[in-house]
Amino acid sequence: MSYRPEFEAALRLLAQASEAMVARGLPRPVLVGGAAAEFYSTSGVTTGDFDLCTPRQAELEEELQGLGFVKPVGPGMATRGWIHPDLALGFEVVAAVPMGGTIDYARIRLVQPIGETALFRVISVEDLIADRMGQYASGTARDRIDQARLLLALHPDADFDYLDKRIREESAGDYGLDAIKD
Known part of the structure; x- marks a missing residue:
């Protein structure tokens, strides 16, 4: 089983945004929710968006914009997140910390997507x-x-x-x- 191509491309973009955050001296965002389920199921479960946790939302959104993400506007575009036009997948900051801070942070995984040198974090x-x-x-x-x-x-x-x-x-x-x- 393998990831669907647009999901794999989105993981690479997440890793790039994550590295940009680290370069600014900020923490990497953590992937949670449906995209984490798709990651762990190798696209057995699919999602339309990436839910992220970060205490530095404004800075992450700046990095996403730099990677080509746009804020949808217009009729039927009631999203709080960012969409990458080439992938039709949204990224949204849903919280400052995963699961209200109840997790064991030592269990968060650091992942390197195939073909990428950059890393991202995902909930256990x-x-x-x-x-x-x-x-x-x-x-x-x-x-x-x-x-x-x-x-x-x-x-x-x-x-x-x-x-x-x-x-x-x-x-x-x-x-x-x-x-x-x-």
Whole structure:
């Protein structure tokens, strides 16, 4: 399985923006949400946008503009994010820190896309699965349990103790690892 071409191109742009932030002495943004699910599922789950966390939104948006991203305007363009015209994928800062700061930051991965020297950060697969289960438990996104199961199946080396703890935290104790593990 491989990434869809536009997603792979977007990962490279994210890595370039990330490196530009580091060059300015600022922290790299962290990829979360649906794009993180697409990353960990090798495009088994697909998304139309990249959700990012950074405490330096204005500076990241400057870097995105420098890479050709534009702010959509006009009828039907009610987005808070940025779109790259060649990719039809949006980038949006959704928070200053991933998951309200409840994650173990040592678990954030630093990734180098194929054909790129630049790096980007992505939330851990365990925290992503916990996020999917939290959304499922809220009742607002019932399909997220399927994503959680797929991600776990693709990552059998996940830290089960940490994952169980995080699922319980994100679901207010309603679910644990047993809800998605065969």
